[in-house]
Amino acid sequence: MQPTPRPNKAIVTALWANAALLALIALMLFNRNGGPNFLPTALAQNQQPIAGGGGVFIMPGQMQINTWGCYLLDVDSKTLCTYQFSPGEHKLRLTSARSYRYDTKLANFNTDPPPNEMKQLVEKQEAAKNQGIVPSSDPKIDK
Numbered sequence: 001m002q003p004t005p006r007p008n009k010a011i012v013t014a015l016w017a018n019a020a021l022l023a024l025i026a027l028m029l030f031n032r033n034g035g036p037n038f039l040p041t042a043l044a045q046n047q048q049p050i051a052g053g054g055g056v057f058i059m060p061g062q063m064q065i066n067t068w069g070c071y072l073l074d075v076d077s078k079t080l081c082t083y084q085f086s087p088g089e090h091k092l093r094l095t096s097a098r099s100y101r102y103d104t105k106l107a108n109f110n111t112d113p114p115p116n117e118m119k120q121l122v123e124k125q126e127a128a129k130n131q132g133i134v135p136s137s138d139p140k141i142d143k
Contacts, residue, residue, distance in 0.1 A: 069095070078104075 055076040063069045069084035069092070078101040083092050108115055 063095070 055074060057073045057075070059071045059073075061069060061071050061082075063082070063084050067084060069082060072081040072083065073079075074081075077099075079097060079099050081097040082095045084095045085092050113121075
């Protein structure tokens with residue numbers, strides 16, 4: 001019977017040092033940016049968002065078929081701006097700006113079908129369910 005080989009003490013020490021170093025790196029990554037990040041960024045206070053933060057958000061967008069730019073939304077001042085990039089001129093130009101402060105106070109503007117009609121359709125559907133009638137897939141047919 002052969003004796004079991006004993007591991008080299010230098011290799012064992014190196015493996016333990018490697019494990020300790022990996023644990024230290026994991027601990028540093030876990031505690032970066034002020035602590036653990038278990039919550040989604042939407043719920044976190046100290047976030048580093050991709051598209052903006054502090055009330056200003058920017059998003060790239062396609063303005064026309066071969067024209068690109070970006071949208072800038074300032075939540076605090078309730079303003080939406082659009083910028084268009086002109087590749088030939090290497091310039092980014094402000095193409096529009098609008099305050100939506102009063103837009104959000106409108107309830108029914110340029111909507112089809114109107115909300116009252118939708119309410120009537122839902123009430124008609126609920127009444128049919130209560131009577132045991134199966135409504136058709138298109139509620140306008142039942143009118």
